[in-house]
Amino acid sequence: MTLDTQRTDHDADNGFSLVPVLAALTRARADWRAAHHRATTPGGRELPAPETVERIVAGLRGALFPMRLGPSDLRQESEQLYVGHTLDVVLRDLVEQVVLELGGRPNDADPAQRAEIRGRAHALVRDFAQYLPTIRTQLDQDVLAAHGADPAARSVDEVLLCYPGLAAMIHHRIAHRLYRLGAPLIARMISEAAHRATGIDIHPGATIGAGFFIDHGTGVVIGETTVIGDGVRLFQAVTLGAKSFPTDALGRALKGHPRHPIVEDDVVIYAGATVLGRVTLGKGAVIGGNVWLTESVPPGAHVTQAGLTRGPRPGPGTD
Amino acid sequence: MTLDTQRTDHDADNGFSLVPVLAALTRARADWRAAHHRATTPGGRELPAPETVERIVAGLRGALFPMRLGPSDLRQESEQLYVGHTLDVVLRDLVEQVVLELGGRPNDADPAQRAEIRGRAHALVRDFAQYLPTIRTQLDQDVLAAHGADPAARSVDEVLLCYPGLAAMIHHRIAHRLYRLGAPLIARMISEAAHRATGIDIHPGATIGAGFFIDHGTGVVIGETTVIGDGVRLFQAVTLGAKSFPTDALGRALKGHPRHPIVEDDVVIYAGATVLGRVTLGKGAVIGGNVWLTESVPPGAHVTQAGLTRGPRPGPGTD
Amino acid sequence: MTLDTQRTDHDADNGFSLVPVLAALTRARADWRAAHHRATTPGGRELPAPETVERIVAGLRGALFPMRLGPSDLRQESEQLYVGHTLDVVLRDLVEQVVLELGGRPNDADPAQRAEIRGRAHALVRDFAQYLPTIRTQLDQDVLAAHGADPAARSVDEVLLCYPGLAAMIHHRIAHRLYRLGAPLIARMISEAAHRATGIDIHPGATIGAGFFIDHGTGVVIGETTVIGDGVRLFQAVTLGAKSFPTDALGRALKGHPRHPIVEDDVVIYAGATVLGRVTLGKGAVIGGNVWLTESVPPGAHVTQAGLTRGPRPGPGTD
Numbered sequence: 001m002t003l004d005t006q007r008t009d010h011d012a013d014n015g016f017s018l019v020p021v022l023a024a025l026t027r028a029r030a031d032w033r034a035a036h037h038r039a040t041t042p043g044g045r046e047l048p049a050p051e052t053v054e055r056i057v058a059g060l061r062g063a064l065f066p067m068r069l070g071p072s073d074l075r076q077e078s079e080q081l082y083v084g085h086t087l088d089v090v091l092r093d094l095v096e097q098v099v100l101e102l103g104g105r106p107n108d109a110d111p112a113q114r115a116e117i118r119g120r121a122h123a124l125v126r127d128f129a130q131y132l133p134t135i136r137t138q139l140d141q142d143v144l145a146a147h148g149a150d151p152a153a154r155s156v157d158e159v160l161l162c163y164p165g166l167a168a169m170i171h172h173r174i175a176h177r178l179y180r181l182g183a184p185l186i187a188r189m190i191s192e193a194a195h196r197a198t199g200i201d202i203h204p205g206a207t208i209g210a211g212f213f214i215d216h217g218t219g220v221v222i223g224e225t226t227v228i229g230d231g232v233r234l235f236q237a238v239t240l241g242a243k244s245f246p247t248d249a250l251g252r253a254l255k256g257h258p259r260h261p262i263v264e265d266d267v268v269i270y271a272g273a274t275v276l277g278r279v280t281l282g283k284g285a286v287i288g289g290n291v292w293l294t295e296s297v298p299p300g301a302h303v304t305q306a307g308l309t310r311g312p313r314p315g316p317g318t319d
Numbered sequence: 320m321t322l323d324t325q326r327t328d329h330d331a332d333n334g335f336s337l338v339p340v341l342a343a344l345t346r347a348r349a350d351w352r353a354a355h356h357r358a359t360t361p362g363g364r365e366l367p368a369p370e371t372v373e374r375i376v377a378g379l380r381g382a383l384f385p386m387r388l389g390p391s392d393l394r395q396e397s398e399q400l401y402v403g404h405t406l407d408v409v410l411r412d413l414v415e416q417v418v419l420e421l422g423g424r425p426n427d428a429d430p431a432q433r434a435e436i437r438g439r440a441h442a443l444v445r446d447f448a449q450y451l452p453t454i455r456t457q458l459d460q461d462v463l464a465a466h467g468a469d470p471a472a473r474s475v476d477e478v479l480l481c482y483p484g485l486a487a488m489i490h491h492r493i494a495h496r497l498y499r500l501g502a503p504l505i506a507r508m509i510s511e512a513a514h515r516a517t518g519i520d521i522h523p524g525a526t527i528g529a530g531f532f533i534d535h536g537t538g539v540v541i542g543e544t545t546v547i548g549d550g551v552r553l554f555q556a557v558t559l560g561a562k563s564f565p566t567d568a569l570g571r572a573l574k575g576h577p578r579h580p581i582v583e584d585d586v587v588i589y590a591g592a593t594v595l596g597r598v599t600l601g602k603g604a605v606i607g608g609n610v611w612l613t614e615s616v617p618p619g620a621h622v623t624q625a626g627l628t629r630g631p632r633p634g635p636g637t638d
Numbered sequence: 639m640t641l642d643t644q645r646t647d648h649d650a651d652n653g654f655s656l657v658p659v660l661a662a663l664t665r666a667r668a669d670w671r672a673a674h675h676r677a678t679t680p681g682g683r684e685l686p687a688p689e690t691v692e693r694i695v696a697g698l699r700g701a702l703f704p705m706r707l708g709p710s711d712l713r714q715e716s717e718q719l720y721v722g723h724t725l726d727v728v729l730r731d732l733v734e735q736v737v738l739e740l741g742g743r744p745n746d747a748d749p750a751q752r753a754e755i756r757g758r759a760h761a762l763v764r765d766f767a768q769y770l771p772t773i774r775t776q777l778d779q780d781v782l783a784a785h786g787a788d789p790a791a792r793s794v795d796e797v798l799l800c801y802p803g804l805a806a807m808i809h810h811r812i813a814h815r816l817y818r819l820g821a822p823l824i825a826r827m828i829s830e831a832a833h834r835a836t837g838i839d840i841h842p843g844a845t846i847g848a849g850f851f852i853d854h855g856t857g858v859v860i861g862e863t864t865v866i867g868d869g870v871r872l873f874q875a876v877t878l879g880a881k882s883f884p885t886d887a888l889g890r891a892l893k894g895h896p897r898h899p900i901v902e903d904d905v906v907i908y909a910g911a912t913v914l915g916r917v918t919l920g921k922g923a924v925i926g927g928n929v930w931l932t933e934s935v936p937p938g939a940h941v942t943q944a945g946l947t948r949g950p951r952p953g954p955g956t957d
Binding site: 016018020021022024025026027028029031032036043044045046048049050052184185188189192195196199201203205218219221223224237239241242257259274276292 | 705760764790793854857927
Binding site for chain 2: 064072076080083088122130132152156157161163216237271
């Protein structure tokens, strides 16, 4: 490789040499790999690629809602062909990404291990594909919930095409299924794609019931072990988080340990409210804007900044 | 179509069949269309496409600020040709999107109705085009307001090229005009494109005066019926929202009913403040950081977390 | 140019003329240029282009982490060639953008001035390139800090590939170096690219120590003169801002004047906390969620909404 031993064109043009920069970068990579026991043998990428995962999700969105989120020039008479072809392509791509997540590095694994990993990846993607019609039906319910709840929503199509809360839920319902089927890294890539686009950060592990609606959404955080019932409504900047006790004598929280809220059916949580820890918000409770809550709340309760009340006056929110 | 009756290549490769998945997805679409009285006859897309609308806005940005937001290789001697050509292309595209929003589905509408819808779309786009020079002048004032207000702003060009508040206002001033001219769905697509890019969520219905500046911006929400005067300044995470009374005996708020604040000239609202309902913030009022406000405030008042004061000490904010 | 004197095809098709629109846009541009003393002579772009700067950053990300953030099909045996070629291309592009920022307008500057600007741009990019291995090492420490701090993080690779806090720090460590070397406008374009993608707004002037971690991140604002030590951890919606006194008799804050917090080593700041002004948070201090703070805090202190306490119980946060 001439790059390490000769001046490059760059050097001639720019009056400085890249050679020491490249050598120092190579050392930094080698240090990292040595410290983290990484392969240093020749071979391809070892990890799923976020841009490939985003392309897969774009295809799934089109396949789920072909005439509204598919290609602009799609005609209804070609819908079936488009959906079939798109799924065929993106599910193959998904198999390859799952193989990478499951640890399949084609070049250095032994053939039996490679075949075993590939078989698990196929089974995972098959189970995922069979769940897609359920995801479509769930998302239809989310669209209806948003339309019913927001006085500014003009049509169900406006909700599907424009609302960031819906975009986040398309990603989440796909990501959650992959998380449960055993592909948590790909799932996290999908949820972070939604986070980038919407400012809504739902961990793929969160369990969310039917007819869920997030309005505006920027700054919403929903943690890994959150459980949300049916007909729940959130506004922007709501946090459903964990309590952290960084100086606790027992050390770090166990990974996967239930540490986020349980939100029962028909709860409404207004903008900026923060609910922390494994507390339960009872069915139909209303949590007012900017409330800070670390205790459970009974069904039907109305909580405002001034404290807990029962009665017809909920905390204010926004639409 | 062989897809429904034969095993596909996918099946052969992957050991499972897409056929039942496709059939279930088709049923889910049919159920939705039946429930929502949608066309099931052959034909093209019935709705504007967000990606086309984003391309139109990108063209309009370039046409409004050719030497700063246009193509990198543009030269000033070609500026006029670039602006003319770009507007010609994007306004034609806009006509087609407006036709879709107005309900024109080329294949199944009768010829007279098609011609009528197309005529209305042309008139709307003509009115919009004639307003573009006003939008440019308004945006120049927004740039100057940002540069004057922010100690970190080095030049007016830095503001136009970098500031998310300016990006949001380019989108808003375009979207608001389309909203008023009768294309609220396209307008909403434009405002959500800004929301995605900036975290600033301004409903296209909001009325905003001259020299408006949002600093940082992430988490700002400005509702549909908000009215903002001249020289107003907001920081990140400010909400100008509606009060919701979800359990109110009268039922849902009327669509379009005035329900968001009126903000008079020269008001400053610091980070995280929440102002809800049809209240008026009087001329020159200063609303401190994190204030929660559901009542009107007289001109010149300074409101902090501790309550209403009058005098020289405003609430703190950030730059 | 026929555009100004004849009806265009657009006119024929659309029933209205673009000519007056173009004339009015031309007047608006001329007014702006006259008011701001801009060149009106023929020539190319006078400013760096955000899309070019984003492409440069994408290349730098790949060159810093070739097997994880580089192209999906990269193989380890080609890594060295990929890094060398990528740096060669993007550093040349960076030289051109720096020339534009430094005021080099090829057509109208005199040859000696052009050569001087180009020489300064080369020197700046050379110094930047020599710092790249340090940036890689700093980012490796940021990855380890995130992995150690977050119970939901499954692997160091998940952090690098998925976490918005890491994406923001890749941008910031690049931007901060360019800011210090004298390219603050390009630096700001880079930090705003991160802001768009992550909702995390770090001014390129902020000084940030080793092993820094922002969890979730949406709504974080870190001001220009902030100084952050080693091992610091922030959650979403934390503001490290300035106090503004818009009605102060002395007028506007001086540009660049220290006005943001100093955060010492090992401080933790939970979600939604706001720290304003040139205050110091002492080593190991813990700032609870939603705290509003405008005064310094001693080392080891725990601050919650109820006020300052010392002891083992920090304010709650989220993961």
